[in-house]
Amino acid sequence: MQKNILILDFGSQYTQLIARRVRELNIYCEIKPYNKIPEDLSEFKAVILSGSPFSVRHEDAPTPDLSQIKGKLPLLGICYGAQHLIQKQGGSVEASNTREFGRAHLQDIKRDNPLFDGIHSGSQVWMSHSDSIKSLPDNVHRIASTEDVEMAAFQFDNEQTYGIQFHPEVYHTTDGLALLENFLVKIAQVPQDWTPAKFVDMTVADLKKTVGNQKVVLGLSGGVDSSVAAVLLHKAIGKNLYCIFVNNGLLRKFEFEDVLEQYKDMGLNVKGVDAAERFLTALKDIKDPEEKRKRIGNAFIEVFDDEAHQIKDVTYLAQGTIYPDVIESVSVNGPSVTIKSHHNVGGLPEYMKLKVVEPLKMLFKDEVRRVGSELGISPLLLGRHPFPGPGLAIRILDDITPEKVSILQEVDYIFIKALRDWDLYDKVWQAGAMLLPVHSVGVMGDERTYEKVVALRAVESTDGMTADWVDLPYKFLQNVSNKIINQVKGVNRVVYDISSKPPSTIEWE
Secondary structure: OOOEEEEEEOOOOOHHHHHHHHHHOOOOEEEEEOOOOOOOOOOEEEEEEOOOOOOOOOOOOOOOOOOOOEOOEOEEEEOHHHHHHHHHOOOEEEEEEEEEEEEEEEEOOOOOOHHHOOOOOOOEEEEEEEEEEEEOOOOEEEEEEEOOOOOOEEEEOOOOEEEEOOOOOOOOOOOHHHHHHHHHHHHOOOOOOOOHHHHHHHHHHHHHHHHOOOEEEEEEOOOHHHHHHHHHHHHHHHHHEEEEEEEOOOOOOOHHHHHHHHHHHHOOOEEEEEOHHHHHHHOOOOOOHHHHHHHHHHHHHHHHHHHHHOOOOEEEEEOOOOHHHHHHHOOOOOOOOOOOOOOOOOOOOOOOOOEEEOOOOOOOHHHHHHHHHHOOOOHHHHOOOOOOOOHHHHHEOOOOOHHHHHHHHHHHHHHHHHHHHOOOHHHOOEEEEEEEEEEEEEEEOOEEEEEEEEEEEEEEOOOOOOEEEOOOOHHHHHHHHHHHHHHOOOEEEEEEOOOOEOOOOOOOO
16 A cells, blocks of 8 residues: 555544545545654655644653654644644643634745645634744744634744644534645655556455455445455455345344345445344443444354354455544554444454455545446445444434334434435435434323333435534435324434534434
8 A cells, every 4th residue: 555644643533534634635544643643754755643632741742753754754733743843842832821722824925835735815724722832943944823822823934844723624623624635745745646456456465365265254235445445355355155044133124125136236245144032142232332333342252253163164264344443443543542342343252263344444435426426336226324233222222122222213214215215325424323212202092101212313424424404404314203103113312413523422322
């Protein structure tokens, strides 16, 4: 894989958004922990320092050795990264009187500086820090301010070393992508040649080299990620790929049959395995969401292990893991906070003698879809909403029973079908229903009811790292609510979730 850009992660939840913005410019990048800088930097053309939940003023603040980078490669420090550059060169960073968080506007831009080429005063930026740079070293000059932050951007004299105290990677910084393009293309002169076609070529070549003539078993889910992973692997190793689609008893209504039918015309070798009873037994009386994920993950591994033993000489287990799965599960790239674990992240137990291959683990969801399009996968499949690996188990906010699964399947079916019927499905990034662990008093036909509550959730996003709730029409919500209450026995109240990510997550568990 070409390396081009190195992003050093200090633990910011925004680090992955930096990578995604860089890739939008058709430039490949890699994220590494601040304390694991590659010894060989010859393949990198520029370096970006991320933000951080830490303060540079604290004794335990992350402190990288930049001796082989600063002044030798184009360097851009963002927020914490910028403050670290200044503090280490003798400037001062102090606690702000008030936390500088939210929208601000650039002013006093040094128009002749290439970092701000085409960016004008008044451009909106997004601040998120508790510290501010108060004074610059003698060899550093200011190149932009905001109303409240004098040192909003700076450059080291006679170096391609820059720092900014705002976040160009977030949506609210209106010229953020332009600034990154100025730094990467105009200053660092990085070629914009990383495309879906190039990813396919490189990944297929890498899979051929890694896997060779060995056999691979892949767990299909019917979703975009595992499907794209399957087609990539099939392109690389052909008949040596064995796909398994498992009914874990937590799928959507009719999904097991529909997905098997869907794969028939894709040339994949797919076997359907009905293991619903095994999963539901493993989940009996379990309410904690993390424990649910672990048990489902273990059950999947057991099923794949059983199936792999029926195929002679299988060496690899392939998974459709993507970047947000990895980032939200474990702090692999820095001191970031674990949000939740994912059942397909974290390796295999020792008793399972298979190696893991994850061809998509460095891609975001929108990138996976573009790669799938390059591979000729049906737009209908690529346009499917993401569906959590643990299935409906993490949308039932209580212990799992066949009755609760059945109720939620019916609710979900009505909701998703209505989105399609009202031509809203493609306007939504992900939608689903949650079965809440509460009962509600209702009246049906002059009789008192005391039944379950369901919450509907629909969000818009590009990569799942951030998301906002979709303003669905009231008439639509009224229609769906009436259908659910009238047609699904056991539900007498429907609510709609209007929370964004952050601070909420897309799934409730």
